[in-house]
Amino acid sequence: MERLAHGPGVREQRDIRLHGVDELASAIRAATDIAPDEPVLLLSFGHELYELNSAGAILWDALRSPRSIPELEELLSTFFGIPADQAANDAAAFVTALCAVGLLATLSS
DSSP states (O other): OOEEEEOTTOOOOOOOOTTTTSOHHHHHHHOSSOOTTSOOEEEEETTEEEEEOHHHHHHHHHTTSOBOHHHHHHHHHHHHTOOHHHHHHHHHHHHHHHHHTTSEEEEOO
């Protein structure tokens, strides 16, 4: 099964968590004033900055360890309480965009 992880050129860097020391998912869940498309996480790669909204940030955080696309879809659906087809579209768009710029890599198992 094909799995995804942070791309090989992405260096590990300290991140600044929302609301101090909370885990990213807890911080997003607790934040009531964040609009769905509002950037909550910035990634630096190849002299470019990439903004991720809350869904992208949740997926990025989950990809600290390899995950399959169906796992990402399920995560979005469960976390945000959205229909499976919407979660599938959102996960696919996230994976496609980040693979295109080298932020995600496909692993074979």
